[in-house]
Amino acid sequence: MRVCYSQNLGDGNFKIVSRGGSKRLECAAFARPNWLLHAFSTRAGGGSRPPAAGLNLGFTAGEAPARVQKNRNEFLRSLGAEVFDLAEVHQIHSTLVYRVRRREDGELQYLPCGYPLPSGSGKPVPEGDALITNEPGILLSVRSADCVPILLVDSERRAVAAIHAGWKGMLSGIAEKTAGEMQRQFDSPPGAVRAAIGPSIRACCYEVSEDLAGAFCGAFAEGERFVRKPPLNQRGREPYAPPFLFLAPPGHGPDGAPRPHLDLVAAARSQLRRAGLSPSRIHVADFCTACRTDLFFSHRKEGSHTGRMMAVIGIRPQTKRPRP
Ligand SMILES: [Zn+2]
Numbered sequence: 345m346r347v348c349y350s351q352n353l354g355d356g357n358f359k360i361v362s363r364g365g366s367k368r369l370e371c372a373a374f375a376r377p378n379w380l381l382h383a384f385s386t387r388a389g390g391g392s393r394p395p396a397a398g399l400n401l402g403f404t405a406g407e408a409p410a411r412v413q414k415n416r417n418e419f420l421r422s423l424g425a426e427v428f429d430l431a432e433v434h435q436i437h438s439t440l441v442y443r444v445r446r447r448e449d450g451e452l453q454y455l456p457c458g459y460p461l462p463s464g465s466g467k468p469v470p471e472g473d474a475l476i477t478n479e480p481g482i483l484l485s486v487r488s489a490d491c492v493p494i495l496l497v498d499s500e501r502r503a504v505a506a507i508h509a510g511w512k513g514m515l516s517g518i519a520e521k522t523a524g525e526m527q528r529q530f531d532s533p534p535g536a537v538r539a540a541i542g543p544s545i546r547a548c549c550y551e552v553s554e555d556l557a558g559a560f561c562g563a564f565a566e567g568e569r570f571v572r573k574p575p576l577n578q579r580g581r582e583p584y585a586p587p588f589l590f591l592a593p594p595g596h597g598p599d600g601a602p603r604p605h606l607d608l609v610a611a612a613r614s615q616l617r618r619a620g621l622s623p624s625r626i627h628v629a630d631f632c633t634a635c636r637t638d639l640f641f642s643h644r645k646e647g648s649h650t651g652r653m654m655a656v657i658g659i660r661p662q663t664k665r666p667r668p
Contacts, residue, residue: 357373369631387640389415431477440470474518484505519539546634547572549632
């Protein structure tokens with residue numbers, strides 16, 4: 345008898361945009377600069393079949409690459425993003441950040457950020473988990489199915505970032521590092537940066553080990569606030585729940601021992617604040633991917649063969665830069 349608290353549009357800064365059979369989420373705070381394009385895809389639309397039924401935008405095992413490409417084309421077309429070049433990385437739950445540029449021959453180039461330089465930077469699509477750019481016509485993308493997708497924009501310097509953060513990346517500080525790289529590479533003052541945190545698995549459904557919960561408590565000053573104990577004292581008060589449902593309620597393993605639940609979004613907020621972002625400029629779409637498999641793919645709920653959503657952000661190529 346789980347009641348999910350995370351299935352709405354959050355602080356009112358998000359809206360669902362429907363077009364044809366597809367739906368995407370947009371952050372209203374990101375809609376204001378007309379040179380900016382961004383979106384969080386949902387599974388609505390597309391032509392993939394179970395177990396990745398819907399708009400699967402990841403080249404997942406068992407899925408025909410041509411089908412994924414067709415879905416991607418459909419998604420980009422619905423955004424009016426055909427004129428962009430899609431930038432992506434092979435996601436490995438790291439803290440590797442790349443600055444994306446366009447070479448003279450038109451090909452995209454991924455320049456590793458930070459020290460030491462990560463290996464694999466010579467590949468056309470390198471391994472990593474965050475992208476930044478200040479060049480028009482490049483659509484940064486990350487894929488997720490429970491992990492936290494984060495988009496950043498600096499409206500003053502016209503720079504953007506896309507971040508894929510699961511527990512490993514979050515624990516290692518990828519959100520903070522990416523905001524730091526925007527400052528270092530584009531002179532983006534953190535106070536001018538806005539963040540949009542897309543749909544991800546939320547604390548209601550994200551059971552973790554005691555060890556992992558402890559690691560977050562140790563890595564963040566306010567880490568205790570990210571960890572929720574199972575609501576043992578509320579079990580007896582849930583309405584209409586027959587007693588047999590109490591045998592293995594959410595938050596309990598097969599042995600009946602309570603397990604902690606982790607709030608990755610709280611960790612993301614904390615990291616972005618630590619990087620210098622104003623709390624009022626951090627917007628969260630309050631959807632839980634595991635609670636809402638009607639609208640999103642969930643790795644935890646549906647398994648590794650489920651599809652992947654995509655979060656994208658870019659600077660429109662046709663808009664001219666303001667005169668200095
Ligand atoms: Zn949930």
